[in-house]
Amino acid sequence: MSTLKIAVILGSTRPGRNGKAVADWVVDRAGARTGAEYELVDLADWPLPLMDEPMPPSMGQYQGEHTKAWAAKVAEFDGYVFVTPEYNHSIPAVLKNAIDYAYAEWNDKAAAFVSYGTVGGIRAAEHLRSIASAVQLAHVHQQLAFSLFTDFENLSLFKPGAHHDAAATKLFEEIEAWSTAMKTLRT
Template sequence: MSDLKIAVILGSTRPGRNGKAVADWVLTQAQQRSGATYELVDLLDHPLPHLDEAIPPSTGQYAGEHTKAWAATIAAYDGFVFVTPEYNHSTSGVLKNAIDYLYGEWNNKAAGFVSYGSLGGARAIEHLRAISAELQIADVRQQLSFSLFTDFENFSTFTPGPQYADQAAVLFDQLESWAGALQQVRVGEPVAA
């Protein structure tokens, strides 16, 4: 087993959220792999108030205990799969808030994206890609986008087609490759050619 650790970050805390089923499916797909250990990080388990740190996160000088706990959680991972709904052509406010709390803990790590929404959540992913660039997160090309119309029964029961397993494997391959390379960058060792 690789020493890579990847967090599947569930970016919705909304009552009745569809994201839990999507994140559980992602974890089930990931458990078949040996290139990394995947763990769920559910934002329901990390209640963060609206950003309340007076000093910018880029300094790493966190004051709040909730911020320090969140920083320790994120620092432990080499990469991330962000599972996001699409709300108003973007990601969820709770996910954006959680991301905004930190800076250095995100740097030089890799991310992949899984979204869901009426248009598959594609616009939420585009916003997350821009945010990732600012945080020095290397995002991979492969993404998964689930439609509320075709991948959920009655807009609530997650029923992904079998084709998504192959797409998830590509996402994991890309993510593990980049996370491994960036792990070397973070420890200051040259990346092997």
């Protein structure tokens, strides 16, 4: 079986966002892995307008070139690690919009969640689990939750506690195992 490809999707585009440092930390930790190739997919590099497709994505009849390009990018991967802040007990609109743009490209793949916020972004991750289920992503149990108060200096400089390393290893093990299993299902 070919090497697994897993996207680390950075789900915030806000100026001054903390998510870039979190996503970079995830990619850095994943770099030591041998079971999969991890790639940062920053939604700031994918300026999708609010959903503008005339047909539901589940129909697979994409019209816009931006939609076709995004769907092709999503299709490249066997699994996804979503990095999300918590905005008003949920995920950023840009992340929801990016998920909504595709359908079959997400199906029968695995997902893991890394969140951050005042309470670790856990409500956003829980909401994202529900959204992931709707596009047929199988999500792993292990997640990472970073607190703005304990894992960031002055609420902005990312300095995660060392205890997150073991949790990250467990997350990588789970996303790789589930991605492998789901890849077998797709073939």
